[in-house]
Amino acid sequence: MSALELSRVSKVYGSGAGEVHALRGVDLIVEPGELVAVMGPSGSGKSTLLTIAGSLEEPSRGEVTVGGLPLSRLSRNEKAALRRRAIGYVFQDFNLLAGLTAAENVSLPLELDGAPIRTARAAALAALERLDLAGDADRFPDDLSGGERQRVAIARAVVGQRHLLLADEPSGALDSVNGESVMRLVRETCQAGVAGVVVTHDAQLASWADRVVFLRDGRIVDQTARPDGPESLLETGPAR
Amino acid sequence: MHTRYTDDRGGSMSVRHALLALLTEGPKYGLQLRQEFEARTGEVWPLNVGQVYTTLQRLERDGLVESDGEDGAGTQKSFRITAAGAIELDAWLRTPPDLSSPPRDELVIKVLVAIRVPGVDVHEVIQTHRRRLVELMQEWTRVKRNASGDDLSLALVVDAELFRLDSVVRWLDAAESRLRRSPVSTPAPVRPPNKPVREGARR
Numbered sequence: 001m002s003a004l005e006l007s008r009v010s011k012v013y014g015s016g017a018g019e020v021h022a023l024r025g026v027d028l029i030v031e032p033g034e035l036v037a038v039m040g041p042s043g044s045g046k047s048t049l050l051t052i053a054g055s056l057e058e059p060s061r062g063e064v065t066v067g068g069l070p071l072s073r074l075s076r077n078e079k080a081a082l083r084r085r086a087i088g089y090v091f092q093d094f095n096l097l098a099g100l101t102a103a104e105n106v107s108l109p110l111e112l113d114g115a116p117i118r119t120a121r122a123a124a125l126a127a128l129e130r131l132d133l134a135g136d137a138d139r140f141p142d143d144l145s146g147g148e149r150q151r152v153a154i155a156r157a158v159v160g161q162r163h164l165l166l167a168d169e170p171s172g173a174l175d176s177v178n179g180e181s182v183m184r185l186v187r188e189t190c191q192a193g194v195a196g197v198v199v200t201h202d203a204q205l206a207s208w209a210d211r212v213v214f215l216r217d218g219r220i221v222d223q224t225a226r227p228d229g230p231e232s233l234l235e236t237g238p239a240r
Numbered sequence: 241m242h243t244r245y246t247d248d249r250g251g252s253m254s255v256r257h258a259l260l261a262l263l264t265e266g267p268k269y270g271l272q273l274r275q276e277f278e279a280r281t282g283e284v285w286p287l288n289v290g291q292v293y294t295t296l297q298r299l300e301r302d303g304l305v306e307s308d309g310e311d312g313a314g315t316q317k318s319f320r321i322t323a324a325g326a327i328e329l330d331a332w333l334r335t336p337p338d339l340s341s342p343p344r345d346e347l348v349i350k351v352l353v354a355i356r357v358p359g360v361d362v363h364e365v366i367q368t369h370r371r372r373l374v375e376l377m378q379e380w381t382r383v384k385r386n387a388s389g390d391d392l393s394l395a396l397v398v399d400a401e402l403f404r405l406d407s408v409v410r411w412l413d414a415a416e417s418r419l420r421r422s423p424v425s426t427p428a429p430v431r432p433p434n435k436p437v438r439e440g441a442r443r
Contacts, residue, residue, distance in 0.1 A: 039374070041413065041416075041417065176399075184385070187385065201413075203373070203374055203377055203405070203406050203409040203410075204377065204381075204402055204403075204406050206374060206377075207374060207377035207378045207380070207381040207402070208381055208385075209378070212371075212374050212378070214367065214370070214371065216363075216367075221367060222367050222371050223371075224371055224374055224375045224378060225375060
């Protein structure tokens with residue numbers, strides 16, 4: 001069963017002369033454990049694709065299925081529960097709550113879902129530890145560096161039993177080495193069985209994905225081929 | 241037939257100075273130099289034994305290294321750097337590399353030509369190259385991902401390739417965005433043979 005399936009998804013904003021077609025018949029399947037990057041310039045529809053995949057917005061036409069559940073058949077409350085339990089988001093500007101510690105930020109989605117505080121905190125600490133942030137659990141976002149804040153955001157996105165990770169330009173304004181550690185973490189999260197979708201205009205970020213799809217004017221126009229073995233480059237490399 | 245997205249100018253010059261650099265650590269044998277060169281460049285630039293010995297012979301001829309005196313290029317011959325070699329190495333490290341653009345960048349020419357050839361969609365041509373570049377970047381990123389965390393040389397070499405390829409992708413993005421803003425009026429698909437393209441198409 002696919003972790004995420006978009007089938008003929010279209011999104012139109014406005015009406016009449018002011019109609020804007022953000023997505024036009026997009027098909028996309030992401031399997032568990034797979035990391036897909038959606039690459040496109042601003043205005044290509046990539047952020048709309050992500051919000052629709054995450055059930056934050058509804059498509060004008062077409063169907064979105066998350067873990068086998070068609071979103072069109074779920075009520076508002078059921079969708080909200082799905083977002084809390086199954087879907088994790090990482091945003092460009094981290095979106096951490098300044099008044100909460102790192103651990104509280106991470107445990108929040110579980111608490112909102114009704115988990116006892118102690119259980120939620122234990123899960124949050126485990127997620128922070130996986131991201132090398134065990135010592136920062138009780139610090140506030142303002143006391144953390146940009147790279148640390150983004151790792152807290154990733155911990156929040158993967159805490160509990162999420163199986164879909166959605167990220168919008170997750171390395172944001174981080175320098176390239178910090179951006180690389182963010183992508184390394186996203187990658188490791190996917191290797192543990194989570195399906196990931198990263199939207200970006202940055203080719204270096206996209207190159208961490210198993211598959212890169214190219215979005216132009218709301219349509220998927222192309223995608224990268226399945227990779228060869230990891231050592232193919234060193235045997236026939238372009239650097240020679 | 242392949243479009244080259246990377247530039248390997250100056251390769252042999254680097255080998256010469258890389259060998260000098262390795263000899264600053266003390267006298268070494270030719271085979272040892274080859275292994276250490278490969279290890280420290282992340283094994284991305286393989287060297288053959290012939291290249292190593294030819295380079296060492298030239299360095300010796302130029303007085304930049306000296307050997308333990310045995311005749312020929314025997315594998316048991318040990319090399320050490322001379323004072324002149326150390327000065328040469330120091331000067332090389334501080335000399336800016338040739339960063340001038342190649343006289344005719346193949347990809348730039350392809351895009352310029354695609355604008356003018358009837359029936360060719362320049363956006364499709366751009367996308368074909370963009371996809372191939374991103375595929376190459378995926379391969380390099382995979383090499384970095386699979387490398388051990390303390391292989392600093394490999395990380396530096398792979399970063400250099402990724403930034404180089406990324407700059408080409410960015411150029412394609414910029415070219416596409418420029419073309420969208422001011423679309424070129426391509427000639428009609430059918431034209432009589434031998435009629436020259438109009439002036440504006442020439443560089």
